[in-house]
Amino acid sequence: MTAQLLRVQNLTVSSDGYAAGEGMTLERPFGHADPAALMSWAGATASWPHRTDGGGSRGLDDHFTRDFTRNIGAEIMGRGKFGPQTGPWEDHEWLGWWGDEPPFHTPVIVLTHHERPSYTLGDTTFHFLDASPADALTRARHEAHGADVRLGGGATLIRSFLADDLVDTMHVAVAPVELGAGSRLWESPDELLDRFHCDVVPSPSGVTHHLFWRR
């Protein structure tokens, strides 16, 4: 019970396995995909971190949004979850897509071949690291002070951690939309069944939650 798990949480993919579309820009973090179509299941819940009105559902989907921060001490994300730029940083003034109060509230390791100085927004500190998945996880576990580490995505990042067999649990919501192209997590969740147990749980909201844990 004291191990520091590496957990994927609330990652949403299309029915054909894409976590984001093609053509990511500053204005369209999900590329050609409509983020509302993917994420509305989460936005409807009482525990959605961006909710301000005090309403929202408290059923199955809410169990997943409220579990987002439980016992998480750090996050690892890919550069594409931080921003749309590629190559060397040209503007250190731009501080990511996540606003003045990012929803992470822990250290965040951004994996990138182009490091830059750390900085803090609200109670989230971003660190930029050029490292292998295993070395990034070692650093994140240190930052997490004994708590678990969230693997935030995108799909390419998660595939690299799966390839190195570093992921302990994974919650993926499959939304009833097709994207056809973009950043793909899988062709089918069956690809993971040799290494993971999986509970498949349809939600009244229309998404199907997939809950993986190590065999």
Place this chain on the structure above:
Amino acid sequence: MTAQLLRVQNLTVSSDGYAAGEGMTLERPFGHADPAALMSWAGATASWPHRTDGGGSRGLDDHFTRDFTRNIGAEIMGRGKFGPQTGPWEDHEWLGWWGDEPPFHTPVIVLTHHERPSYTLGDTTFHFLDASPADALTRARHEAHGADVRLGGGATLIRSFLADDLVDTMHVAVAPVELGAGSRLWESPDELLDRFHCDVVPSPSGVTHHLFWRR
């Protein structure tokens, strides 16, 4: 988001709605019911509080056992969840069914017509209170210091709080066993649909989770 909810969590009932059987004794807290048949879904999970081996499942059922303590600052339980005695206390040395390290880790309000002095075991403090459901909830909210309050059961206690419309959310696992008699929560979950939304979620373990929240 700052309201202190009153939450029923991980209450397990038989397919015919009983949370415990008949004939509760010191040795048989569930009366004629087999506690393993009711609770095995929870005991198989990684987050079951009595687990010591580090194993267990991390799928759907584990989301419920690990949510047990999240943002809970106090519990209210009926006298039957504390012990089998009725009437005036005859033995203050007997400190309840929950051992030297009760799994609550918060103040616990035991509702009883027969008050006795408070005491602490581990980091759980038991208070004994002769009060209405509303007054007990006021006391528990005070003890919870801004966090939510868990309504622990049994079924009779929960029905009294439902009758006074004090329950905000309720998670009930319906197990695939029949009891025929005992302490009954409902004849059917449909009785609550006039006042609550309900997600009905079958689990691979065989129980069906019912998640209620206010309309």
